[in-house]
Amino acid sequence: MTVKLDKESEELLGTHTADNPPVVDGFRVPATTGRELAIAGDAYEGASRFSTELGSYQPATRSADQDIAPAKRLADARSRDLTRNDAYIRGGVTLRKDNIVGSYFMLNAQPNSFQLFGKEDAKWEEEFQEEVEEKFAAYVESPRNWLDASGHSTLTQMVRMAIEQHTVHGEVLASVEWLRAGRRPFHTAIQMIDVDRLSTPPEQSGNPNIVMGVELGPVWHEPVAYHFRKAHPSDWSTPNSFQWRRQPKELPWGRLQMIHLFEQFRPAQTRGIGTMITAIPEMKMSRQFRDVVLQNAIVNATYAATIESDSFDASTIFAQLGGTDFPPEKVMEAMMAMSKGYYEMVASTVGKSKNLQIGGVKIPWLPPGSKLNLQGAGQGGPLGTDFESSLHRAMATAFGVSYEQWSKDYSKTNYSSYKGAMTETYKAMASIKKAVADTFASWVYRLWLEEALNQGQITSIRRNMPSWYEGQNEEWYSDCDWVGASRGQVDEVKETEAAILRIDNGLSDLKTENARLGRDWRKGLRQMKREMEWKEFYGVMQEEKMKEAASTTAAKKDAKK
Template sequence: MNDTSVRILDAQGRPMSSVYTGAGAGFGNQLVNWNPMAQTADAALLPTLKMGNARADDLARNHGIASNGVQLHVDNIVGHLFRLSYKPRWQRLGMSEEDAASLARDVEQAWTEYAEDDVHCYLDAERKRTFTMLIREGIATHTTKGEIMASAEWEYRPGSLFKTCIKTITPHRVSNPHNLMDTNRLRGGVNVDRYGAARSYNVRDTSVPGYMFGDGMGSTWREIPRETSWGREQFLHVFEPTEDGQTRGANRFLAVMEQMHMLGKLQHTKLQNAIVNAMYAAVIESEMDSSAAFEIIGGDGGEDVLQKWMMSMLDYHAGANIRMNGVKIPHLMPGEKLNLMTSSNADNGFAELEASILRWIAAGLNVPFEALARDYSKTTYSSARASMLDGWRYFMGRRKVIAARFATKIFALWLEEAFSRGVIVPPKGAKSFYDGKASWCNCAWIGSGRVAIDGLKEVKEAVLRIDSGLSTYEKELALMGEDYQEIFQQQIREVRERQEAGLPPPSWMRVTNMAPDEREAA
């Protein structure tokens, strides 16, 4: 009996087993030469970490789209003020809910007084940044380098109640001492234990001669432990691992770096082409070569004769009053003709190509295309809102995983000292700070509000969610970047002041009166 079944053979003529299409040769053998190596995250990232971060820095400094991509992360994740919403787990700490609310107000006021002091900036070891500025810088660094690094310092500052301060560290400075090769226990400048947990970090010094004539980093390394013997963090390192054993973070530009770099070159080339095409409106062509000109002049060649011929042509044209914008028809020399230069199409499909590349870059950076390109010309309300909400979901994930983690680490350092100094006094019967550190340091952070494309519709949506019991004032005001407790307290003050001034109380309008339904015509 003949076997008529179809068999697929490999390059050696052997029958192929059943595999996923993506792991095979592909239709027409397009995937035959695509053989990437299976590597861990560190093996793929660490050998090119320095170059990848340096290229991302260069793009952020010199490429407008890259700079905007970084700024979108900073503005949407952090905003102009990163507010603390302190939420101690009062049940686990052994205190009442009333005591927890009173403690939260005290902690928030003391923290804001120290962290957002924009006059002295005691929280910053360099005394240049407030707490919000530290978080904004951290998000910008995370976007271009994939991680945030800082050290916890203990410095006495005249006029400061606290000694806790933060020294930001660029990830460029964290590397293996004397550029040693990576090992199982030393990877990317990080000393790790057998599970891959960081034990200490090796940081290059910045005290070097000729600071501005190099990379600004010295040839000595300082080892900073991750934490003290009692658990106080000494080195703050925040990034989002993608698989087990990952030691350092990957920046957001790695997946789109090639396209972004070439887009800049494409724009420069197109701009130069447009400038050259616009420089010349007309040229005068002559059919006379140099030998014919020499014969007319009567010379036997040479540079002097050529110069005389060129000068005679110039004198003739000047005397003939040849003009372009004067509408006069020029009278040319024998053998000459006027050739009008028409500029080629300045676009020639460039806008579509540029938009396609920008969409690729926006997808790689996880930001809305319209916001990255600053182009809303082809966007409807529905598509713009869908794009912004999709981007908002990504930004909120980054706020929780990156910005809030970095902020909480700094807050925990301050709170430990505040308890130690007696600035914050826990309620009687509550656990000590070290017995319930995670519960004491539990908090939320309020950053920038969500962009409102149609404010009336979105306010109505928020009010309906509250009235339906699907949301709370705390959540809805947090979406606007506001603290509900501050809003309520301000409303009470305003009502009292209106009464004292003899003004009628504000009228709280129902949602149906404030924003009635507008049914679209079918």
């Protein structure tokens, strides 16, 4: 039986017919191309197999998961160790958290009334925003830490932790829990999970659909469940460390159960890898460099002078400088045998100069071949030089911040260059904020809002409004953005004038400009209104008091007359 192939299949199999003739020789790659390349050279020098510099540079060709899996545990351990023990790395991680989250991560609810009702309802949006923001903040920022399943952190603290986990490990992992114990106002809670616990159970090691603890769908390889230890692998005394828990990503009706955030650099990438990994060699060398230089400075500060001698051993030199740990007989014997002629020459030439002193410190004449080196106490090494600066620039680049912010060195920076550096840092931090901090907090808000609506806690939702579970209503109800850290101002006058110009010319608004300063524009306007009312009232009171005082003064004057 003859099977007729389509033209594409015939071309792939090398089968040619009258309808599908072979390609003209001028357009085909000759069979001897490999041998000719050895003579003529490669078209791309970066991919050359014969370059002296790159000939031995043959990176492996692997999938994203095959690249990450063997390196993940050691990369995370090294990143954590540097974060714990290096002041600059610790400062860099804190800098990221301070630039993205700040001291309070504030919800700015943005419900979409047009998509929900078919028309815009600004009044309802305002009512919904104010009620939801106040009730959400009261729950997630309560000092009772209702949101944290372990009872340690508020939402702001959890978001700061998420930024640190993303910086060090390249991913954030948390489970959504439903807690009923106690007098909790809501049952929704979040449990942060150490990424070291996310791993494949031993009995599932042969399952191709479970990759580094993440269970994937058989067709599209989307995450469907997560397998993680009930305790950290290093907690040997805890029996739970040898037990795994399987948590589905979603419940049957779509409620999220696992939050797993990471930046995907390649298709089919299942786990994240920290950005610190690219600069670990520089980070480690920088710390060793500083340690050696500081040790050298301590040694140099310990000794006022050192002696180099080709003629005497250490014990003889020590005795000659006044040491008392050696018997005088041995000192005299060595000196008489080797230095008698030298001292006679010194006596006849310079006389009493052997008693020469520098700053009250006696400097003796030494035998031939000996040198006295004075050591400055401040002689420490090249800390702060271009070499160390180059290491810090590499680390600052890995963290996405400017060199000035990383090193805290502003001595060579003017206003314009610093503003440019801040702008670059802001763009990098804004992308991380959107991908990690905003996404994590938005999931928390959406999970809480679903429960609050089902409990009837949101009074601005009227009875006949669209259901949360219909179509994309979940998106329209829970749409929001987040106000994090203030961008700060280098020159407050210039930057305030620029903000006013942007608002006046329609390039910005009060919400955006207040968000730059880490403030809520609605609360700011309310406070301004209160202050204006108080000033008006206070002005009236002051005016009445002034009139009363004036009439009293006039009455006194009349009485004197």
